[in-house]
Amino acid sequence: MSTGQPIVFENKLDDSGNPTGGYASGVGLFINWQDGPLGRGEESKEPNGAFIEDVLKICAERMRFYQASKFACEENVVVLEHIEAAILWLGERTKNREVRDVEGTYEI
Numbered sequence: 001m002s003t004g005q006p007i008v009f010e011n012k013l014d015d016s017g018n019p020t021g022g023y024a025s026g027v028g029l030f031i032n033w034q035d036g037p038l039g040r041g042e043e044s045k046e047p048n049g050a051f052i053e054d055v056l057k058i059c060a061e062r063m064r065f066y067q068a069s070k071f072a073c074e075e076n077v078v079v080l081e082h083i084e085a086a087i088l089w090l091g092e093r094t095k096n097r098e099v100r101d102v103e104g105t106y107e108i
Contacts, residue, residue, distance in 0.1 A: 003027075018106045021049055031055060038104045056087050 007026035014020045014036070021035030034049040063080045066072070097103035 016106070037106055040101070040104045044104065053087060053090050056083055056090070059083050060087065 005027045007024060007029070009022070009024050011022040011033075012020050012035075022033045024031045024033075032049040034047055034051055036045075036048070038047060039045050060080060060083045063076055063083065067076045067080065094103055102108065
């Protein structure tokens with residue numbers, strides 16, 4: 001069930017059509033997405049926004065909180081399994097990009 005509260009999204013592309021920053025906002029929520037790649041080696045930069053992995057970790061922690069309460073249920077278990085699977089697969093994507101020396105860049 002959705003609360004029906006509006007969530008506003010803005011996803012941005014850079015001049016070359018690469019996904020870059022943006023935001024999502026709603027009641028009690030504001031996420032500024034990472035704007036641009038972090039680079040590699042000496043060209044590494046500090047993050048300037050959130051990553052999907054970070055937001056999923058926050059969601060997983062909230063589901064664990066519910067599951068440790070009187071609201072524990074099978075549906076929460078399934079939701080948590082899927083969030084954790086998403087985190088795992090995003091980690092695999094990062095590992096694969098590291099092996100190809102393209103992590104932190106717009107290279108595919």
